[in-house]
Every structure is written in C-alpha cells, then in structure tokens.
Amino acid sequence: MKNNSVCLVASAGGHLNQLLSVSEIWKDREYFFVTSLEVSAQNLKKQAKTYIVGECNREHPIQTLGVLFRCLAIIIKERPRVVLSTGAAPGFLMCFWGKLFGAKVIWLDSIANTRKLSMSGRMIRPFADLILSQWPEVAAKYPNVEYVGEVI
Amino acid sequence: MIFLTIGTLFEFDRLVRAVDELISSGSIQEEVFAQIGTGKYKPSSMKYVESLEKSEFEKVIQQCTALISHAGMGSISMAIKYQKPLIVMPRLKKYGEHVNDHQLHTALKFEELGHILAAYDENELVEKIKLLKTFIPKSRVPNRQGVIDRISSYLNSLGQTK
Numbered sequence: 001m002k003n004n005s006v007c008l009v010a011s012a013g014g015h016l017n018q019l020l021s022v023s024e025i026w027k028d029r030e031y032f033f034v035t036s037l038e039v040s041a042q043n044l045k046k047q048a049k050t051y052i053v054g055e056c057n058r059e060h061p062i063q064t065l066g067v068l069f070r071c072l073a074i075i076i077k078e079r080p081r082v083v084l085s086t087g088a089a090p091g092f093l094m095c096f097w098g099k100l101f102g103a104k105v106i107w108l109d110s111i112a113n114t115r116k117l118s119m120s121g122r123m124i125r126p127f128a129d130l131i132l133s134q135w136p137e138v139a140a141k142y143p144n145v146e147y148v149g150e151v152i
Numbered sequence: 153m154i155f156l157t158i159g160t161l162f163e164f165d166r167l168v169r170a171v172d173e174l175i176s177s178g179s180i181q182e183e184v185f186a187q188i189g190t191g192k193y194k195p196s197s198m199k200y201v202e203s204l205e206k207s208e209f210e211k212v213i214q215q216c217t218a219l220i221s222h223a224g225m226g227s228i229s230m231a232i233k234y235q236k237p238l239i240v241m242p243r244l245k246k247y248g249e250h251v252n253d254h255q256l257h258t259a260l261k262f263e264e265l266g267h268i269l270a271a272y273d274e275n276e277l278v279e280k281i282k283l284l285k286t287f288i289p290k291s292r293v294p295n296r297q298g299v300i301d302r303i304s305s306y307l308n309s310l311g312q313t314k
Contacts, residue, residue, distance in 0.1 A: 059248075152294055
C-alpha cells in the first residue's frame with residue numbers, strides 16, 4: 001500500500017531556505033522531511049518526521065554510496081506519493097529512488113543555477129513529472145522545464 | 153559586527169584566511185565573527201565557530217551590520233531577507249572548493265541585479281570592503297506565489313494527496 005505523503009528533500013543551507021519558502025504547498029497535506037545535516041534538522045523536527053541522510057556529491061563516492069542506501073531505505077519505508085526537492089545531490093537520490101518506487105517527482109532547481117540547470121536537475125529532467133527553473137532564460141533551454149516565478 | 157560565513161559545505165580556507173589577514177593588517181577595523189566550517193586554517197584575529205544551527209545562524213545575520221560569505225544561496229537569501237550589505241567571494245572548482253563553478257555565475261547574476269557586492273579573488277576583497285559600509289542592497293520582490301500555485305495545482309491534479 002502506497003502512502004499519500006509528500007517527501008520534502010533539501011540539503012542544508014540555501015536549498016532548504018528555498019524549499020521552506022514555499023511551505024504553503026504542503027500545509028494541508030501529509031509530509032515528511034529529508035535533509036543533509038543535523039544543523040538544519042532541528043526546526044524541521046518540530047513540524048514533521050525528519051530524516052538526516054548526510055551530505056554528498058560526486059567528488060566523494062564512498063560518502064555518496066552511504067547516502068544512496070539511506071535514501072533507498074527511506075523510500076522503501078515511507079513509500080511517498082510525491083517527492084519534492086530543491087536539491088542538491090541527496091535530493092537527486094531521493095527523486096531517483098522515489099521514481100523507481102512509483103512516486104511522482106517535482107524538482108525546483110535552485111536559484112543559484114543562473115545559466116543552466118544544476119547537475120542534479122539535468123539528471124532528473126528526463127523522468128521528472130514537473131521541473132521548474134527560477135530563471136526564464138534557463139527554462140528556455142530545455143523542452144520540459146518551466147519558469148513560473150522565483151522563491152528568493 | 154561583520155559576520156563571515158562559508159556555509160555548510162566543505163572548507164573555504166581561501167576566504168577565511170583572506171579576511172583574517174585583512175583584520176591583522178588593519179584593513180578591517182570592525183569586529184568580525186566567523187563560521188569557518190571544517191577548514192584547516194584557524195583564524196588568529198577573529199572569533200569563530202565551525203558551524204551554527206540554522207536558527208542561531210539566522211540570529212547572527214539579524215545582529216550583524218554586514219556580511220562576507222561564499223556565493224551560496226543560504227547566505228545570499230538571508231542578506232536579501234534582512235537587507236544586510238553582503239560581499240561574496242565565489243568558491244571555484246579549480247581550487248577544489250566546489251564541484252563546479254556555478255557560484256561564480258550566481259555571484260555575477262546577483263551582483264548585476266544590485267543585491268550584493270562580489271570579490272572574485274582575495275585581492276578584490278580590500279576594495280569591496282571599503283564599499284561595504286555605504287552599499288545599499290537592492291530589494292527583491294520574488295514571484296513566490298507563481299511557484300506555490302504551479303506546484304499546488306500539480307499536486308491537486310494527482311488527487312488524494314490530501
């Protein structure tokens with residue numbers, strides 16, 4: 001049985017700020033958080049169940065492997081209906097596993113990416129159900145990427 | 153108090169060292185408090201911590217008079233939110249400070265829009281610090297509702313997510 005929850009994923013720092021600035025989206029829905037570091041989790045825990053998966057990127061393959069399996073474990077346990085992420089690499093991994101287990105994937109690319117989609121965004125793009133850039137000129141470069149506004 | 157922050161990612165000793173040296177040489181007179189991450193360089197001229205919990209981080213931003221940081225959106229968004237003058241120095245891939253050079257593009261874009269000052273290397277910091285006191289960051293009016301509405305309507309189209 002699949003849950004109806006929305007899985008909200010963002011790394012510590014700017015990714016999380018951007019995600020939380022659209023919190024109106026999930027106020028009447030079932031949701032849980034996935035973030036990268038303890039320092040950003042304290043406030044999240046007060047609102048909903050929060051998983052900490054660690055930080056990772058392509059320069060640290062071993063660390064990335066650990067995050068990869070932690071993300072898989074969360075997806076199997078929670079079976080969210082939707083994964084919504086602002087990045088970075090852990091967001092990609094949650095979207096990847098979520099998609100394999102039947103979740104819809106929404107990717108809001110960080111406003112930091114002013115010229116092209118983030119690396120994670122480019123990897124998610126072929127199988128994202130909704131993908132947004134916060135710059136019109138970036139969205140215009142890809143057939144299925146939309147620009148509908150910005151959160152910062 | 154000037155708040156120096158390098159974010160939650162890997163080290164950025166190049167910026168920490170540069171600011172520390174500007175204090176000891178007298179180019180920065182004001183007190184500086186730094187969040188330096190896991191770098192090897194330990195400042196001698198300023199108070200510092202390795203990391204700050206999110207709400208403490210926001211508190212320090214509110215208290216400071218100006219900011220110096222990497223070109224990460226966590227710092228840039230906070231500076232915009234609290235209308236604090238900010239100088240960013242982008243992390244560069246060639247020094248192993250990030251996985252790519254997107255911080256350079258972020259800095260160029262937000263500088264062009266008048267929200268921040270940017271120093272593209274250590275040498276440019278001195279000049280930009282002189283401008284920091286008088287710099288008035290341009291305020292920003294994001295169309296957040298557009299993003300909220302688009303994602304909400306997508307979720308509603310799935311049905312049963314409530």
